Amino acid sequence: MDKIRMTTPIVEMDGDEMTRILWQMIKDNLLLPYIDLKTEYYDLGLSYRDQTNDQVTVDSANATKKYKVAVKCATITPNADRVKEYSLKEMWKSPNATIRALLDGTVFRAPIVVKGIDPCVKSWKKPITIARHAYGDVYKGTEMKIPGAGKVELVYTAEDGTETRETVHAFEGPGIIQGMHNLNDSIESFAKSCFNYALDTKQDLWFATKDTISKQYDHSFKDIFQDIFDADFEGQFKEAGISYFYTLIDDAVARVMKADGGFIWACKNYDGDVMSDMVSSAFGSLAMMTSVLVSPDGDYEYEAAHGTVQRHYYQHLKGQETSTNSMATIFAWSGALRKRGELDGNQKLADFADRLEQASLDTIEAGEMTKDLALITTIPNPTVLSSEDFIKAIAKRL
Structure with a gap:
C-alpha cells in the first residue's frame, strides 16, 4: 500500500512518563504504517527541558508559528518533588503556559462522546466546550x-x-x-476567538469570572468581552440564532449542572484548567477530551488535556501491565493531521484523520476498552485491554 504523502511537516512535541510511551505506540501502530509522516521533532521531556534551560520549549512554539500546526504530548510541570527526582537546575514553569503565552492563543476543549459512556450528569445530552484563556494569571505569576x-x-x-x-x-x-497579570491585547484576542468559534460552531457562548470580588482584574475581562460583543458581534450572533451572556462563575457552575450541553463556556486560564477537567471527567474520563490551542494568527497546537499518568508509568517501569486510555492523545494526532490536510489541501490526510477517529470510537463501542472506561460503560461484558492492546485493537479496525 502506498503511504499518504505529506507536503508540510507537523511540529511534534514529545513529552513525559506514560504518555511518552503511548506516543510511540500510537506512531508505530496507527500512523507510520499509513502515512509518510513528516514532523519537526522537539523533545519536551523534563530532562531535556532542563538540559536546554527550557529553550527547547520556546523553540517548539516558534516552530509552530512557522509551520502553523503542532501536536503535543503531555508534559510534567515540576514541583519540589520533581526537582529532586530529576535533579533539575530549577523548578521550570509549565511548558503549556510558555507555549500558550508565545502563541497568545485560546484553548478549546470538548469531550469525546461515544456510545456506551454516559455522562455522570444526567441532564447532559450534548458536548460542553470549554474555551480557556491561554495567557497570564497564576501560570505567569x-x-x-x-x-x-x-x-x-x-x-x-x-x-x-x-x-x-x-x-x-x-x-x-x-x-x-x-x-499575577494579564494583558488587554490578550484578553481581546481571547474574546474574539471565543465569539468567532461560537459563530463557526453555531453554539451559545457563556463567559464567567468573579467580578464582584475581583473588581479590577476580573471586571476588566467582563468589560472587554462586552465591549467587543457590542461593537462587532451582537448582530452576527442574532443572525446566527445564538446568544452570549456573562454570569458569575459560581452561578455558571450551577447552570452547567442543570443544562443539557451544546454550548461554549469561556473561562480565565486557571478556571478553564479546572472546569475542563471537571467536564471531561463527568463525560467519562480525563482521557476523553480533545484540546486545541488556536492563536489569533491561525496557528494550531493539538494536545491531550490530561497529565502524564505518573502512576501507570511507575507500574510500566516495574514491568507491570497497564491499561492507560490513549484516546485524547490519538485525537490530538488526528486533529493535527486533519488541520495539516486542510491547510495543505491534502484531502487524503484529512480523510485519514476522520477514519482514525472512527476506528477509535468503533473499538470502544464494540466493547473493547481500557479499564477506566470499562468501570463506567453501559456496554455489557466489556473487554478490558492493556495500553498496547487497545491501540492494536484500533489498528485492526483502521
Missing part, C-alpha cells in the same frame, strides 16, 4: 514567601518615573504572596 512582619505593596512605575502604590497586606508574621 510571581510568588514570594514572606519571612516575617512587614508591608507588601504593589508598585507600578510609569515610563516617566511616577509611581502608583497599593498595599497588599501588612504582615505581622510569616506568610506568602502571589502577583
Whole structure:
C-alpha cells in the first residue's frame, strides 16, 4: 500500500512518563504504517527541558508559528518533588503556559462522546466546550514567601518615573504572596476567538469570572468581552440564532449542572484548567477530551488535556501491565493531521484523520476498552485491554 504523502511537516512535541510511551505506540501502530509522516521533532521531556534551560520549549512554539500546526504530548510541570527526582537546575514553569503565552492563543476543549459512556450528569445530552484563556494569571505569576512582619505593596512605575502604590497586606508574621497579570491585547484576542468559534460552531457562548470580588482584574475581562460583543458581534450572533451572556462563575457552575450541553463556556486560564477537567471527567474520563490551542494568527497546537499518568508509568517501569486510555492523545494526532490536510489541501490526510477517529470510537463501542472506561460503560461484558492492546485493537479496525 502506498503511504499518504505529506507536503508540510507537523511540529511534534514529545513529552513525559506514560504518555511518552503511548506516543510511540500510537506512531508505530496507527500512523507510520499509513502515512509518510513528516514532523519537526522537539523533545519536551523534563530532562531535556532542563538540559536546554527550557529553550527547547520556546523553540517548539516558534516552530509552530512557522509551520502553523503542532501536536503535543503531555508534559510534567515540576514541583519540589520533581526537582529532586530529576535533579533539575530549577523548578521550570509549565511548558503549556510558555507555549500558550508565545502563541497568545485560546484553548478549546470538548469531550469525546461515544456510545456506551454516559455522562455522570444526567441532564447532559450534548458536548460542553470549554474555551480557556491561554495567557497570564497564576501560570505567569510571581510568588514570594514572606519571612516575617512587614508591608507588601504593589508598585507600578510609569515610563516617566511616577509611581502608583497599593498595599497588599501588612504582615505581622510569616506568610506568602502571589502577583499575577494579564494583558488587554490578550484578553481581546481571547474574546474574539471565543465569539468567532461560537459563530463557526453555531453554539451559545457563556463567559464567567468573579467580578464582584475581583473588581479590577476580573471586571476588566467582563468589560472587554462586552465591549467587543457590542461593537462587532451582537448582530452576527442574532443572525446566527445564538446568544452570549456573562454570569458569575459560581452561578455558571450551577447552570452547567442543570443544562443539557451544546454550548461554549469561556473561562480565565486557571478556571478553564479546572472546569475542563471537571467536564471531561463527568463525560467519562480525563482521557476523553480533545484540546486545541488556536492563536489569533491561525496557528494550531493539538494536545491531550490530561497529565502524564505518573502512576501507570511507575507500574510500566516495574514491568507491570497497564491499561492507560490513549484516546485524547490519538485525537490530538488526528486533529493535527486533519488541520495539516486542510491547510495543505491534502484531502487524503484529512480523510485519514476522520477514519482514525472512527476506528477509535468503533473499538470502544464494540466493547473493547481500557479499564477506566470499562468501570463506567453501559456496554455489557466489556473487554478490558492493556495500553498496547487497545491501540492494536484500533489498528485492526483502521
